[in-house]
Amino acid sequence: MRRFSQLLDDLVYTRSRNSKLRLIGEYLKTTPDPDRGVALAALTGTLDIPAVKPAAIRALAEERIDPVLLRMSRDYVGDMAETVSLLWPTPEGEPPEVDDGTIPIGDAVGRLREASRSDAPAVLARMLDHLDASGRFALLKLATGALRVGISARLAKQALADAFGLDVEQVEEVWHGQKPPYAELFDWGEGRAPQPITKDIPVFRPFMLAHPLDETRVSLHDYAAEWKWDGIRIQLVHAGGDTRLYSRTGDDISGSFPDIASAFSVSAVLDGELLVRGESQGAKSHGGSAASFNALQQRLGRKNVSAKVQGQYPAFVRLYDILFEGEEDLRPLSWSQRRTRLEGFIDRLDPERFDLSRVIEADSFDHLQEMRAGAREEGVEGLMLKRRDSPYVAGRKVGLWYKWKRDPLTADCVMMYAQRGSGKRSSFYSDYTFGCWADTGELLPVGKAYFGFTDEELKFLDRFVRAHTLNRFGPVREVEKSLVLEVAFDSIHASTRHKSGLAMRFPRISRIRTDKPAHEADRVETLLALAT
Structure with a gap:
């Protein structure tokens, strides 16, 4: 477990794509079966442990950790798995993991897969008791499948191809015919067997x-x-x-x-x-x-x-x-x-x-x-x-x-709420809900965006949120309705699911309008006229 947790840490703090490819490739070449196959499944989003859900982990944590402390810490850290791994109390007389052989990730995943939905929390708790903070973090990420370490499935497959001298397009063509822990893929990569046969199997071909x-x-x-x-x-x-x-x-x-x-x-x-x-x-x-x-x-x-x-x-x-x-x-x-x-x-x-x-x-x-x-x-x-x-x-x-x-549409909207991001953005308020004015004078939410801005603009927006907070709701803050954001979007549609009656497609922040007063932001009727 320690080697996998170290891989996750290294990937989180590595920005270079080539460095990430090398880290994954080295792990896959030096880790024994079936652990490397389980890790590859986790990195590509194909690892499924149906008996463990985020809500079950939260409930399990609240049995061991003060719920108020857990909630406040989650708000600060920005990630439930990391929060639980840091706060989880180790029972007396239960030493933390001291080497990779204590709980191999293949064994850990096997135990969780074999457990029923009712037994899985207890099985997970026993393993958490036996691990240190780094191991707990890796286990929880494996259990939920929410790695969030800046790795796409394609990048993980590219790392596999690079590590073993394979063509990534050939890897893609056989991928959907394989199942974790991918023994046939590694046999092929290490020269013990030919490329897996995909005849009569409906496999995916790269677009x-x-x-x-x-x-x-x-x-x-x-x-x-x-x-x-x-x-x-x-x-x-x-x-x-x-x-x-x-x-x-x-x-x-x-x-x-x-x-x-x-x-x-x-x-x-x-x-x-x-x-x-x-x-x-x-x-x-x-x-x-x-x-x-x-x-x-x-x-x-x-x-x-x-x-x-x-x-x-x-x-x-x-x-x-x-x-x-x-x-x-x-x-x-x-x-x-x-x-x-x-x-x-x-x-x-x-x-x-x-x-x-x-x-x-x-x-x-x-x-x-x-x-x-x-x-x-x-x-x-x-x-x-x-x-x-x-x-x-x-x-x-x-x-x-x-x-x-076609060129995107734009609208001037007012920031209403902000939420902490995840991963590298867990210390920033980086997810913004914005609204436009209704006939009643009420500001109604019309969309949410978390990209389109530079790192410097993110820092500005985070400072604004902290300085203009009106209410707090866990990781979400309601802010003073004074900052106008120019939002670009591909299209907008009528929607009965939202109070404004609107749903944006691909909204992103295109400009911060510090030059524009909030009362001059766009109206809901203007956007309704654009809706399809």
């Missing part, structure tokens, strides 16, 4: 991504244009009689969209945009009705989706590309060739669940620019420009695909 267009102008002779739809990019995979839907990060979201999964039963791998049917006239005019992203959110993240919800928010996929047809890998073909194959393939699919993202006809780049300028009114997110001779390659390759998003 081809696009660079922002910025000021670049391209020739429409070389590039095809499509609308950029406001849903979520997914990959559909059918193999071995099974279907999986993957998000752009490789997460399996099949459970949230069983209607799509059951409708796709042809051996292939497709790339498309997941949308919900709606009555947007702009979207209709460009290839079929699609509701706003707010409608899609009603289904995202649900493990079980009732027939009623499926009926209220019927999902469909607008197809962009085809990667495999049967066992034939089409990715080396040009975009134009793959497009022809996709146009022939789509006839085999249910038209209620699948349609084709059409290619935009424009006379010139200037004409295309005019069309982009009207993208918001047409209910789309912008444009995609794809080089006609481009193969389908993983990641962002310069000059192949471009995304040309």
